[in-house]
Structure formats: C-alpha cells, structure tokens
Amino acid sequence: MTGFQHVLVVDNGERAPESALSAELAGMGYASVTAPFEATDEVLALMPNPVAVVLQLPRHADWAERRRFLDLASRLRKSLSPANVPVIVTGGLSGAATMLQNELGVRPVSAPEC
Template identity: 70%
Template sequence: MNGMPKVLVVDNGERAPDGALSAELAGMGYASVTTPFEAADDVLALIPSPAAVVLQMPRQAGWAERRRFMELASRLRKNLAESGTPVIITGGVNGAATMLQNQLSMHAVAAPDL
C-alpha cells in the first residue's frame, strides 16, 4: 500500500456497498484494509502499526455475535494499549468515520513529542 496511515476494519464478512468505510476513510486521508472477523489477527500481524482498528459490528447482530465483537475489542485494546492504537466499535457505517476522526484527533493531541 501507499504511505497513507492504515486503518484495519473488521466486520462479519457480509459487506453491502453502502456499508463500506473505505471511501470515508480515504477522504480523511487513511488507507483501509477490511477483513472478516475470523482473519483479524492474521491481518493485524501484517499491518505493523495501524492508525486504528475499527470493529464494524452489524446493526442487526444477535447476542452471540455482539459478544464476539466485544471480546475481540477487549483483547485488542489490551494488546494494542502500549502503542496507543484506538480500537473503535461501531454498529454500522453511520457515524463510524466521525467516531474514528474524533479518536484519531484525540490520539494525535495526546501523543508525546518525539
């Protein structure tokens, strides 16, 4: 990929054309890699330092699927805490880009000077 900061988007593998975050993320200056839930760890291993991880939980997710996403979020937050990489859970595309922009802005302001 190019030199744009990368965001990992994790979903359940069912993608509707109007549910993709990639266009919104590109407009914000981010490249995105979208992967199904089951491949999240493998793909994350290939992206050395993502700007963020977005877990895009389906709006109509049942209890079991919501629990899977929440457990993954908890584990990723623990694993990525040292790097300060935000892990964001969304319930669909609406508002996800705004949430991400807010999180990344806060992260940039709080980052130590190098």
C-alpha cells in the same frame, strides 16, 4: 505500501456497498484494509503500525455475535494499548468516521512512510 496511515476495519464478512467504510476513510486520508472477524489476528500480524482498528458490528447481529465483537474489542484494546492504537466499535457507517476523528484527534491523516 502507500504513504497513507492504515486503519483495519473488521466485520463479519458480509459487506454491503452502503455500509463500506473504505470510501469514508479514504476521504479522510486513510488507507483501509477490511477483514472478516476470523482473520483479524492474521491481518494485524501483516499490517505494520495501524493507526486504528474499527470493529463494524453487523446491523442485525444477535447477542452472541455482538458478544464476539465486544470480546475481540476488549482483547485488542489490551494488546494494542502499548502502541496507543484505538479500537473503535461501531454499528455501521454512520458515526464511525466521526468516532475515528475524535479518537485520533489532531494526528496527521497522511504521512509518507519512512
């Protein structure tokens, strides 16, 4: 792995270049892994110590899809709360990076792995 802290981005698998968070997160000093909704648990099992999980709702999601993401957010918040890992739900690129900065506060954005 790299010396960067990792953020897991979960989406519905449909990725448009203009809504990718990876470039924004890299600019903030984070390495990101983007995974489809269905692979969330498997990716988290392989990802040691993420600093945050961002659930990126599809722009044109219907109520059922929004409910799936909100249910996942609730479950992840419960399971990741002992490690103080924030779970952020966003509707797209705009505002996601700011929300992440607000959640992580003054934590360093990159540090060598020990």
